[in-house]
Amino acid sequence: MGVEERGAAIESGLERALARVGIERPSGFTRLTGGATMESWRFSAGGEDFVLRRAPSAAMMEGRAIGHDIEAAAIRAVHAVGVLAPEIVVELEEADGLGTGFVMRALPGTPDPRTILGDNSGDAEGRALGGQLARELAGIHNIDPGSLPTGLPTLDPAEGVAGLRTQYEEAGGNRPIVALALRWLIDNLPGPTEPALIHGDYRLGNVLVAGTQLTGVLDWELAHLGDPHEDLAYACLTVWRFARIDRPAAGLASLDDWFAAYESAGGRRVDRARFHWWLVYRTCWWALGCWRMGRTWREGADRTVERAIISRRTSEQELDLLLLLEGEAPEEERTKPLPASSPPPPPTGEATAGELATAISEWLATVKDRMEGHDRFQHAVARNALGIIARDYAAQVIATDEQLARALLEGERTLAEPGLLARLRRTTLDKLGVDMPKYPALAVARRKWTGED
Template identity: 55%
Template sequence: MEALLEAVMRRAGVPGFVSGLQRLSGGANMESWLFACGTERFVLRRAPSPEWIAARPLNMAGEAEVIRRAHTAGVAAPEVIAELTAEDSLGIGFIMRCLPGTADPESALSSPPELANDLAQAMARIHTLDTATLSFLPRLDSAEGVEALACQFAETGGDRPLIALGLAWLRANLPPPAKPVVVHGDFRIGNLMVHEGRLSGVIDWELAHLGDGHEDLAYGCMTVWRFGRLDKQGFGLTNIKTLAKAYQAAGGEPFNPARFRFWLVYRTVWWALGCLSMGQSWRTGTDRSLERVVVARRCAEQELDLLLLLESEAPETERARPLPPGPPEPHAATGEPTATEILTAVSEWLAATVKGKLEGRERWELAVAQNALGIVRRELTARANPADRALANDLLTGRQTLTTPGLLAGLRARALSTLSADMPKYPALAAARTLWEHP
C-alpha cells in the first residue's frame, strides 16, 4: 500500500517515501489512514466499498469538491491534494493534508470557552458558502426528509415504537420551508479538530447538503454527541442561548427555537435509523466489520433520547405514573456454566491475554469485540424486546399518543431495559433512571 500511495503523492507534487501508515480508529462509515510523506503528514480518506458509496447521496468526488470550496472560502477545512483514480488501485477516496490537533472528544470538551465561539463562527461561515457553486449537493427539504425517514423505518421492520413516536411528532410539527444554505451535516464534537484549545479544522464532510442551517446547530447538541456533558446542551461546551448568540454574531441567521427543536428530534430519529442500517450493511456484506453490528445496537441510545425530548408533551398524570413492574431477578446459577458465564469468561480471557499484545486500531477493535460480547451476555439475562409492530403502527397513525393511559410508562420501561442491555454506559441512561424510577 505504501508504494501505491507514493505514486499518488508524486502525481500530487509531493515526492518522497511513505512511512508510518496506520488506520485511524473510529469513524462510523469511512476509512481514514494517517501517513507521512517527506516531512509532512497526510490522511487518506476512502470508502469501505464501491457498493457502500454507490448508495450515498454525495459521492467522494463531491465530498472532495465541497471541502476544497470550503477551504478556499476560509473555513477551517483540510486541503485536498489528490483524488484517487481506478489506476491507483487504492479504492475510492482522496488525500488531504493532516490538520494539527486531535478530534478526540475529551480534548474538545476540556477546552476553554473560546472553542464554543470558534464552532459558532465555523458554522456561520459554512452556512454562507455560495450555494450556486455547490448546486451538485443533495438538497434536504424537511417534509420530504421526514417521509424518507418513514420509508427507511418501514424498510428496517417498522416495529420500534419509540422511533414511530418520533416520526409521528415530526409529521405534526413540520417547520415552514427555510432558505437553503450549505449544511455540513455531521458538525459535532468528534468531527472537529482541536489544537491547543482552539478549532483547527472541520472534517468528515460526507453528509454535506443544502438545507436548513438550524440542522447543524441541532445535530451537535444531541445528547449522544455531548459525551456525558448533560448539563451543557450547546455541543457539550455551553448553553443553547450562548451558542445561538455567538452564531448570530458571526453572521448566522436568527435563532428559531421551534426550528431548532424540530431538527433536534429529526436528527435523533435519523441517527436511530442510521444505527439500524449498520446492521443491514453487515447482513448484506456491504461492510462486514464487527463495528457495524455493534453500532446497530446504539439505536437504543437514540430511542431513550427521543423519549426524553418528547415526554414533556404528555399530560402530568402520565408523567407521574410509575413504571410497570420489571422482570424478576434471575436466580443464581448452579451446575454447568451458563451461556452468560461462558461469554464472561471469554471476555475476561481477551482482556487478560490478548489486550496487552495489541495497539492502535487492533486494540480498539478488541474493545469493540468485548462490547459485542457484553451486549449478548446482557441480552440473555435482562433485555425486553424493543420491537412491537402493532404499537408502532398505532403511534404512526395516531391511534395511540402520549395521552394514552399507561403508554408513557410502558415506553419508559422499554427504553430502560433495551439500553441497559445494549449500551449500559450511555450517560443519559443513569439520568433517565433517576428521573423515571425515583420521581
Template identity: 55%
Template sequence: MSAAATLEQGLSHALARIGLPAPTDLARLSGGANMESWLFKAGSETCVLRRSPGGSQLVGGRSIDYRAEADLIRAACAAGVMAPDVLVELEEGDGIGSGFVMRALPGVPDPSIILGFENGAELIADIGREMAATHRADVSQLTALPVMETRDALRAMRERYMNYGGDRPILSLALRWLEANVPPAVPPRLVHGDFRMGNLLVGTEGDMKGRLTGVLDWELAHLGDPHEDLAYGCMTVWRFSRPDRGAFGVGSIEDLARAYEAAGGEKFDPVRFHFWLVYRTFWWALGCLQMGNTWRSGLDRSLERVVVAHRTSEQELDLLRLLEEDAPAAERKRPLPPSPEPLIAGMGEPNGAEVLTAISEWLNSDIKPLVSGRDKFVLAVARNALGIVSREIEQRPVATDAALAADLLEGRADISTPGMLARLRRMALDKLSADMPKYPALKLARQEWEGN
C-alpha cells in the first residue's frame, strides 16, 4: 500500500471514532519543522492533521507529547484563547503515527500577507489579548507540562552549545551575558513558547480582515515567565519584512505592552523583556545549529535542515545588535576592519562558485516550471543552498574562532575590549552576507555599522 493510501486509511479509522466520514482532498501543508501537517475535508468539516509519522510522541525540541498538547489546546480554548478545537487523537491501531486532528480555523499564517495589512493597532490589540488569556489559563490539571527554571535552562543551553563546538564568538558573548543577567524568578504561568508570526492566523476578508483568528502550534508550551512569550514574537527574525516594527512586525513594543496590560496581562517590565529577547534569540541560534547536527546524524537528511542551520548567522547579527549598547561609546564608533578579499574569477574554467551558480540557473529555468506544491518549495530551498555555498566560496567569511569564543565565554575578553565590537560586527556582517543576504535586518545593520 502506498504512503498516501496508508495515511488515508489510518485517518479514516480515527475519524470514524467521532462519526466523521473518510477524508478527501488531503494536501500536505508547508512548514512544521518537527512534524507533518495535512489539510483535508471530512464531510462538511475542514480539518487539519498534525502528526509524527514514525509514531514518536516526542520529536525535535518538543516540550510535551501529542496527547498532552491536545489536552493543553482544550484547556486554552476553555480559557477563551482562539485555539483550534481538537476533534480526535491518533491511536496506535490507526497505523499512521502520533498526533491529532483539529477543526481548521479561518485565516492565513503567511507573514507576507499579514504584514501587508494596514490595521496594526487592531492586530496588536488582538495579540495582546490572546497572550494575556494564555497566561491566565488554568492548567493545574495538566501534570505533563514542564516547569522552566531559568538557570537550569541556561546550564542545559551551555552544554548544548559546547556540544555543537562552542566556537562561535558572538554566541559565547551572549551566553556569558545571559548567565550574568538572570532576572528574579516569578510565579510560573502557562507560556505558549512559540507565540509568533507563522503560528498566528489572521483573517483576509470581511470584518475579520487583518484581525487575529487563531493561535496555533502549542508543542513548546511550558510553565514559566510570561515575559518569555512577550519577547519571543518580538525577535527580529519573526518580524520578517518589517524589522523596523519591534512587535511581531506589526507595531511597537510599547503598543504591545499597553495592549497586553489592558487585556489583564501582568505589568510590562522592560528589563525582564530584554533578557528574554536575548535568551530566545540565543535559543533559536542553538536550534539552527541543531538542524545541521540532526542532518549529520542521519535522523533527518532533508535539505531544509542543512539550510536552516545557516540561519544561525541571522541570530548572531541580532544578538550583537541587542548587546552592543553595553560597549563604551568609543567602541561603538570604531570603524570596522576590512572583509577578507573575495575570490576573483579567472578567465579559464569556471570556479566552483560559478558552477554552483550555473546549476541554480538551470534549476530555475528548466526544472521550476515542472514542479508544484511542496516540490516547488523544496526546489527553492535547493537553490538557496547552492547560493550559500557559492557565496561562501567567493566571500570566505569567518564564522568560528575557538580561542576567541573561549575568551568571551570565560570573561577574559568582553564587548568593551578595544576593537572587540568592531571585530564581531565584521564577523556577523560577512557571515550573514554569505548565508542569508536577503535577511531584512542585514541592511539595517550595515547602515548602523558601516554607514551604508
C-alpha cells in the first residue's frame, strides 16, 4: 500500500479524533521517514500542521516499558515547564481504529542529522549547537520528578544489565563481543545516584533544528527515571555522530565542551567513569536492539524491509564496543597484527545468489525516480539489503561462536588471552564490511588496527 492509500485509510479515524478537540478534517498526509518502532504522519488541518505518532498494532507495543498514555502524559508535563517538546492536542482512542498514539502540533526545523551537521559544519557552529543540546538536556534532568506522571519506570544499572543479559541469551547467546561487553558491565557497575528524568533516546535524529537553532525534542517513548549520565552518553554513541565521528558529542563538539555546557546550565557534575560505563551500556543496548529486529521481522510483528535491515547493524555496535573495551587488553595484545581474511574463490558458471541480488539491485536503481515519500526511503533500504546479500555471499564471514561467547560472559576467557583481541578485530572488520561498509567508524578502526585506508 502506497503513501496516498495508507493516508486515506487512516483519515476517517483521525477525523474522529480531531473532532473531539474541535479541529477540522485533516488532509495532505505525508509519511515521515525514520522511526524504528513507530509510524509518524504529517498532515494539515485548519491551516496548521500536525504530526500523528502511532503504533498500528498491539504487537508493536510489546516489550515497551511505557504505553502511549504515559508517554503522552510525560510530554505534556515537560512541555508545560518549557522543555522544547511538542504540544499534544489529542490522544487516540480505541474507537478511532488507528491503534495507539497521539497527535502533536508540528514544530519548525528538521530532524535529519546530515542536514543538521551540514548546517553546523564549522567548529564554532558545532560547539554552539552542541551547547544548546547540552543545556536543554540539563533542563530535562532538573525537572521535579513529582511533576511527572506515575508509571515511569526507574532504570537501576544492575537490573538493566540483567535485562540485557536476558535479551542476549534469548537471541542465541553466541556473539563474543556482546558477551565481552556484558561481562565488563557486570564487573564495573556504578554506585547509586539520585534519579532524574531521562529522555532515553536523546540524539541527532530525535531533535529538530532550524539552521543553527534547536527547536524541538521528539520521541519520548523511552522516557524513564535514572542516571543523567545515561542521556549524556547516549547522544555520544559513535552511531549517532553520523559522518562526524571526530566530534564525540553528537557529531558537533568535543566532550569537554559537551560537559562544560551541561554543567554550566545547572546539570550535575559529570563523572567521566560513569559516563564511560553508560557509553558501553547503551552501545550494548543498541547492539541487542538491532539484533532483536531480526526476530521481530521473522515472527511477523513487522514485516518491513527496514526492520530486517536494522538487524544487520548489530555489527556496527560490535565494532564500537571493541573500540571502547580494547584498552582492557595488555599492551602486547593491542599491538599484535591481525590474522589475514580468507575470502572464498571467485564464482564461475551460473549466477550465484549474491550475483542475483546485485542484478536486482541494479534494476531497482532504474526505477528509483518512480518512487516518492516513504516508498522512496524503503526503496533505498531494499537496495541496501540486496547489497548485504551480495557481500555476505562473497565473504561468508562467521561472527558467531557460542563457546567463546559463553566463556567471555562467565569471565573464563579475557582479552589477556594471546591472539584473542586480534581475532576479534579481524572478524569484526570483515563482518561490518559485509553489513554496513559505509559506517564511518569502520575506516577509523581499519586504519588503527591494520594501517590500511
